[in-house]
Amino acid sequence: MSFCVAIDGPAAAGKGTVSRAVAEIFGFGYLDTGLLYRATGAKTFEGLSPIEAAQSLTAEDLQRDDLRSGDAGQAASRVAAIAEVRDALVDFQRAFARRNGGAVLDGRDIGTVICPDAEVKLYITASDEVRAKRRFDELIEAGEKTTLDKVLDDLRERDTRDAARATAPLKPAEDAIIIDTSDMTIDAAVAQVVELIKARTV
Numbered sequence: 001m002s003f004c005v006a007i008d009g010p011a012a013a014g015k016g017t018v019s020r021a022v023a024e025i026f027g028f029g030y031l032d033t034g035l036l037y038r039a040t041g042a043k044t045f046e047g048l049s050p051i052e053a054a055q056s057l058t059a060e061d062l063q064r065d066d067l068r069s070g071d072a073g074q075a076a077s078r079v080a081a082i083a084e085v086r087d088a089l090v091d092f093q094r095a096f097a098r099r100n101g102g103a104v105l106d107g108r109d110i111g112t113v114i115c116p117d118a119e120v121k122l123y124i125t126a127s128d129e130v131r132a133k134r135r136f137d138e139l140i141e142a143g144e145k146t147t148l149d150k151v152l153d154d155l156r157e158r159d160t161r162d163a164a165r166a167t168a169p170l171k172p173a174e175d176a177i178i179i180d181t182s183d184m185t186i187d188a189a190v191a192q193v194v195e196l197i198k199a200r201t202v
């Protein structure tokens with residue numbers, strides 16, 4: 001049986017952290033859809049067009065070790081605005097959403113486009129400053145040289161581009177539950193999502 005948990009929201013809101021934890025708790029599969037766009041963006045660094053890059057994406061491309069960098073995030077957001085790029089990635093995501101045994105997908109358009117009939121739809125957000133600090137700490141930990149101001153500018157630029165694009169813009173689905181994690185620990189956010197999923201499964 002399938003069961004889809006759709007988690008959308010802006011950059012560094014805590015989507016992935018919460019998604020991984022709840023997938024583990026319920027034994028669901030987890031797909032970080034941002035990785036598909038990051039890998040597509042990274043392939044354009046080698047001269048492929050965004051559409052060629054999306055159409056030729058392989059599991060190996062998702063293993064590149066530069067996908068979490070700020071540059072890959074920006075490239076992802078640029079290629080993600082192209083309708084043909086998104087089209088090339090839809091079938092894979094929809095099949096994952098309806099896999100047997102349940103699935104958690106996180107991204108920008110999961111509840112609106114990829115799985116509009118998801119059993120649980122969440123929009124996880126946090127203030128710009130909190131998100132920038134979280135991402136800054138991660139990038140420093142990974143050895144990237146950057147500043148908090150640059151990370152904040154970067155997130156805002158990406159969020160604005162993601163929300164303004166014509167195809168599958170970043171926005172909460174009408175029936176999504178909005179969770180602001182600005183003042184929440186990871187454990188508290190996970191606990192809230194676990195309760196919401198349980199309420200739909202019993």
Ligand code: CDP
Nearest residue numbers: 011012013014015016017134181184185186
């Ligand atoms: O997937 P998304 O970009 O939305 O965010 P993430 O990668 O899950 O979270 C970004 C960072 O924020 C991670 O280092 C998390 O550990 C941290 N985080 C946090 O400090 N408090 C939360 N409530 C959620 C995430």
Ligand code: CDP
Nearest residue numbers: 011012033034037076077080107108109158
């Ligand atoms: O981890 P973070 O939230 O910073 O970004 P991500 O989830 O890895 O996504 C990187 C970029 O891919 C986003 O800024 C979006 O432009 C794009 N994306 C999208 O358009 N649709 C999705 N379902 C997932 C990501």
